[in-house]
Amino acid sequence: MSNLNRERITPGEIARRLLPAGTVLLSLLVMALPLPLAWGVMPNLALLFVILWASIQPRLMPVWAGFLLGLFADLLFGGRIGIWALIFPLAVGVVRVAEERVEGHSLAVDWAFAALLVMLAQLLAWQLNSFLGSSAPLLPFLVQGAVTLIAYPLAATLGARTQRRLTDLGG
Amino acid sequence: MSRLPPPNRLRPARRTSFARRDSNLALLGALFAGVVIAFALLMLLLQRVNPDLGTRMRGATADALSPIISVAMAPVEGVRRLGALIGDHMNVVDKNRELAADLKAAQRRAAETERLAAELDRMEALLALRRPERRLVASAVASAVSAEAGQRQAILSAGLSDGVKPRMPVIASGGLAGRVTDVGQGASRMMLLTDADSRIPVKVLRTGWTGLAVGTGGTLLDFQFDIASGSDKIRVGDRLVTSGDGGLFPPGIPVAVIIDAEANPPRARPLANPTGLGTVMIEAPWLPPPSFVAAPPAAPEADKVVPAAVPGTAPAAATPAAKPPAAQTSTPPAAGATTPPAASTPPAQPPRPAPAR
Numbered sequence: 042m043s044n045l046n047r048e049r050i051t052p053g054e055i056a057r058r059l060l061p062a063g064t065v066l067l068s069l070l071v072m073a074l075p076l077p078l079a080w081g082v083m084p085n086l087a088l089l090f091v092i093l094w095a096s097i098q099p100r101l102m103p104v105w106a107g108f109l110l111g112l113f114a115d116l117l118f119g120g121r122i123g124i125w126a127l128i129f130p131l132a133v134g135v136v137r138v139a140e141e142r143v144e145g146h147s148l149a150v151d152w153a154f155a156a157l158l159v160m161l162a163q164l165l166a167w168q169l170n171s172f173l174g175s176s177a178p179l180l181p182f183l184v185q186g187a188v189t190l191i192a193y194p195l196a197a198t199l200g201a202r203t204q205r206r207l208t209d210l211g212g
Numbered sequence: 213m214s215r216l217p218p219p220n221r222l223r224p225a226r227r228t229s230f231a232r233r234d235s236n237l238a239l240l241g242a243l244f245a246g247v248v249i250a251f252a253l254l255m256l257l258l259q260r261v262n263p264d265l266g267t268r269m270r271g272a273t274a275d276a277l278s279p280i281i282s283v284a285m286a287p288v289e290g291v292r293r294l295g296a297l298i299g300d301h302m303n304v305v306d307k308n309r310e311l312a313a314d315l316k317a318a319q320r321r322a323a324e325t326e327r328l329a330a331e332l333d334r335m336e337a338l339l340a341l342r343r344p345e346r347r348l349v350a351s352a353v354a355s356a357v358s359a360e361a362g363q364r365q366a367i368l369s370a371g372l373s374d375g376v377k378p379r380m381p382v383i384a385s386g387g388l389a390g391r392v393t394d395v396g397q398g399a400s401r402m403m404l405l406t407d408a409d410s411r412i413p414v415k416v417l418r419t420g421w422t423g424l425a426v427g428t429g430g431t432l433l434d435f436q437f438d439i440a441s442g443s444d445k446i447r448v449g450d451r452l453v454t455s456g457d458g459g460l461f462p463p464g465i466p467v468a469v470i471i472d473a474e475a476n477p478p479r480a481r482p483l484a485n486p487t488g489l490g491t492v493m494i495e496a497p498w499l500p501p502p503s504f505v506a507a508p509p510a511a512p513e514a515d516k517v518v519p520a521a522v523p524g525t526a527p528a529a530a531t532p533a534a535k536p537p538a539a540q541t542s543t544p545p546a547a548g549a550t551t552p553p554a555a556s557t558p559p560a561q562p563p564r565p566a567p568a569r
Contacts, residue, residue, distance in 0.1 A: 070280070073281060074285065074288055082361055103241070103245075104241075104244065104245035104248055104249070105244060105245070105248050107248075108248040108249075108251070108252060111252070116269070116270065116273040116277070117277060118363060118365075119270055119274075119363070119365050119393075119394065119401050120363055121256070121259055121266055122255055122259060122266045122269055122270065123252050123253075123255035123256040123259060124256070126252040126255065127249065127252035127253060127255075127256060130245065130248050130249050130252065131249060133245075134245055134249070163361070166361075167361075167362075169256060170362070172256070172260060173256065173259055173260055173263070173266075174260075174263065175362070175408065175409050176408060176409055177361070177362030177363070177408040177409070177429055178362065178408055178428060178429060181361035181362045181408070181428075181429045181430065182361040182362065184361070185361040
């Protein structure tokens with residue numbers, strides 16, 4: 042095992058390892074952009090990528106990475122600290138448990154599973170917000186969840202394509 | 213077959229080291245995941261108990277985030293400016309005509325306002341009214357951060373070193389923008405008035421009704437108010453300005469304009485565009501929180517004591533308090549005449565024997 046682990050660390054390999062966290066960070070920044078969207082509701086791209094990477098590359102999106110990314114999200118969004126730091130690792134954990142039990146992938150099944158997970162996460166975010174004394178209404182969270190679901194195939198394609206390219210690059 | 217010695221205390225059976233190590237790693241991983249999640253939960257609970265904790269942490273990160281956000285924002289801001297520029301050029305003639313008409317109307321109104329202002333000054337001087345003054349603390353550039361559902365915030369380019377403190381009102385060129393929530397050394401974070409947690413005391417300029425402009429997390433505000441009269445109604449186009457209630461926001465700052473009066477509660481559009489605030493002013497809270505001092509009690513006022521001593525029978529002044537007030541009704545208007553004895557009696561009687569009963 043130790044011999045197998047001792048691969049050559051090429052730049053491509055480093056890029057491959059940092060890719061999942063990098064995409065999540067990037068999507069967090071995109072989410073924080075002051076885009077003049079109606080309703081101001083951006084798809085929760087970060088959550089989407091966390092779910093995607095936990096499914097495609099479980100070793101590169103461990104639970105603790107979810108926690109750190111969530112912590113960064115909380116600080117970036119200026120919300121109550123700990124909400125996404127709790128939801129991201131939970132999502133990673135749930136995906137991992139599900140992956141152990143289900144064989145094979147198809148877009149429809151993955152999409153449905155992600156839909157369930159995203160909606161639950163949005164509800165949890167809303168609940169935690171009210172638990173911490175915010176009076177945020179439920180509707181924006183649900184709208185954001187719905188927009189996120191629509192963005193799923195795009196994000197999945199993007200994630201898979203980037204991964205393929207980087208795998209080629211790494212040899 | 214027996215190449216390996218039998219396992220003993222120093223050399224335990226090394227069965228399938230790959231599998232064992234894998235299962236150990238998996239177990240460790242699960243444990244670590246549990247610890248991480250528990251830590252996140254702990255953070256949430258701590259904030260529930262002590263909300264200041266989160267504020268302090270976020271204040272510390274505002275400084276670090278400010279440059280990231282301003283860099284990320286540059287292209288968006290550029291495109292927005294370009295769009296505005298093109299739009300301006302397209303309808304410059306129409307705009308000019310419109311403005312000329314507006315200017316004429318405004319000039320008429322300004323003349324009237326000047327007269328009223330002069331009169332108001334005179335009245336206030338007569339009343340010796342103390343009007344608190346607005347105080348500019350800093351000017352800053354705001355860049356909106358639209359991230360989480362329900363939250364509307366912006367980063368300001370001024371912080372503690374400029375004198376910015378939490379709670380301070382932020383005013384943009386169009387109208388009220390919100391308030392400062394977290395402060396870092398050179399940058400701070402503000403809550404926009406569209407944030408779902410934002411409540412701003414406002415009044416309707418036309419009717420004088422007071423209420424709250426409540427953020428919804430979307431682009432519009434809810435105007436919550438108590439109906440003050442049955443004959444009037446909120447109309448589309450009614451302007452909401454700050455009422456000064458609560459002492460945080462100075463009164464009279466434009467906040468929003470009603471765009472849907474039929475909805476319950478009525479919906480209003482903020483006058484300061486939350487995604488394009490640009491340069492803003494940060495002011496000190498309008499009324500500083502009062503710090504009460506122990507002042508000596510005021511001396512009893514002569515004219516308040518007068519009705520108590522009304523009894524027309526001046527010789528009986530020693531026991532006026534015991535007398536039933538009904539006896540005094542015979543000479544009610546003679547208050548002025550009995551003032552001298554009243555001045556001598558106060559120490560002997562309770563200050564208010566309730567003569568009106």
